[in-house]
Amino acid sequence: MTQVLRGVAVSAGRCAAPVARMAAAVAEPAPAPALDESKREAAAAAIVAASQQVQQDLLAAAASVSGTAAEILTVTSTMATDPALVSSATTKVTDDGESPERAVWLAADALAEQLAALGGNLAERATDVRDVRSRIVAHLTGVPGPGVPRRDEPFVLVAEDLAPADTATLDPASVLAIVTSGGGPTSHTSILARSLGIPCIVATIGADDLVDGQVIAVDGGSGEVHVEPDAELIERFSLEISLPEALTEPGRTKDGHAVALLANIGNPDGADAAAQAGAEGVGLFRTEFCFLGRETAPSVEEQVAQYGKVLEAFPGKKVVIRTLDAGADKPLPFVTADDEPNPALGVRGLRTSWDRPDVLEDQLQAIAQAAKAAEADVHVMAPMVATVAETETFVDACARHGIGQAGIMIEIPASALRARDLLKVASFASIGTNDLTQYAMASDRELASLASLSTPWQPAVLDLIAAACDGAARHGRPVGVCGEAAADPALAAVLVGLGVASLSMTPRSLPAVGAILATVELDECRALAEVARDASSADEARAAVRDRIPALEEWAL
Structure with missing residues (x-):
């Protein structure tokens, strides 16, 4: 019998496709012996340069999209060079001799925890801080940065949550749906999924147990994820039901009430x-x-x-x-x-x-x-x-x-x-x-x-x-x-x-x-x-x- 996972429906639509999980996050840099004082100034400068490069990358991504996606990417880009992050990280290098990547990690962790503790809208910024942290560390260490996986066939993207910078640049032709175990109905992931027209379910209990390649059927309207569905359900969820791409008449109810x-x-x-x-x-x-x-x-x-x-x-x-x-x-x-x-x-x-x-x-x-x-x-x-x-x-x-x-x-x-x-x-x-x-x-x-x-x-x-x-x-x-x-x-x-x-x-x-x-x-x-x-x-x-x-x-x- 098909297992059904339930989450919060945030963007309507249906599809059946294999799972592609988000790649593992950039690993936390290990502690290292204190840097020689002669190298600290250059290491601090490397942090500043990497943060500026991440900001420019995010602004370039913002320029390639529009609307809500562009706004969120622009906001996220400001976090990359936020003085509270960069100054704290460079101080950890110059005063404590931390490696630049370790310094960024520690500074970002502290800032993210402060924002999360404040709750409300500011808690959203904690996700942005951790995202730019990974991007800066990736620049400093030369490892691949965070991003959406690439597959030869369309897929359902499954993750704990998505950073706004990743969600904003998704290709709906490749990513047929999004299922996350975290997030909420008004999170940035939810808002951007709707703006892109991608079916999306968040806060899905059991989503963390889904594995790469596993076929699932996603109903973004009901908030249900069918794990390893039968052929009939796959066929029903694969039917192309196309709404018009544009609103062709003024909004009104069936009896003519204007909205x-x-x-x-x-x-x-x-x-x-x-x-x-x-x-x-x-x-x-x-x-x-x-x-x-x-x-x-x-x-x-x-x-x-x-x-x-x-x-x-x-x-x-x-x-x-x-x-x-x-x-x-x-x-x-x-x-x-x-x-x-x-x-x-x-x-x-x-x-x-x-x-x-x-x-x-x-x-x-x-x-x-x-x-x-x-x-x-x-x-x-x-x-x-x-x-x-x-x-x-x-x-x-x-x-x-x-x-x-x-x-x-x-x-x-x-x-x-x-x-x-x-x-x-x-x-x-x-x-x-x-x-x-x-x-x-x-x-x-x-x-x-x-x-x-x-x-x-x-x-x-x-x-x-x-x-x-x-x-x-x-x-x-x-x-x-x-x-x-x-x-x-x-x-x-x-x-x-x-x-x-x-x-x-x-x-x-x-x-x-x-x-x-x-x-x-x-x-x-x-x-x-x-x-x-x-x-x-x-x-x-x-x-x-x-x-x-x-x-x-x-x-x-």
């Missing part, structure tokens, strides 16, 4: 891909790409040029620009502190403008100038808003720059529960389900042991979304979702039933979400929302909803 299907983009390069995918606009334009890897904020002129590229791709269409979301896992030296004890609950998002209002003012000026030169319908929203006072301050700032459509992100329970007050002031809201789930469930989204908590299918999270929509409806304000929840076709129907007016996602998910919404009526969506909220667990909610949408099976979603 705007928008794209999330992380830099101007992602705008063309989103437009080609048929996106009705942009629901989340992340502006951090302008600010990352810099010691000072970009000028107004630089920002105008970058924002204009995106607006030009969507003439006459809605483009929602999020102001700088620094802090937590995206520290920036000119707006965030290095010594926050818990950055996930610290000065991040709009809060960075309390001490550096000039950065926000310059950004709003740049957005306003770019909007005047374009034909897009520009909306602007602030991240991490918690109170009415914050909302009023942001809306007033936008008004000073002639920006009429000023909104807020709902990412914490406080703003969801008091949306009726915040949306008196803001003209719209967008729910960031990744952070909302993390803060509501007090669960680190990178921990596999908490994966069952770290999902927007949690009834408590759905209750918060319902509260936000109900509060906004009192004032006739629209609420969208721009978190990863919007890319789940089954959950998309639930969100519409809760009152969500627009769904913004990775462009690859647009056709699937559009296809499923077109098979259910608005009243069915409302009934599905009630079924999900009445469930006693996330798994129960998900299973109950999926059982009531037959088209998911037809489309292998």
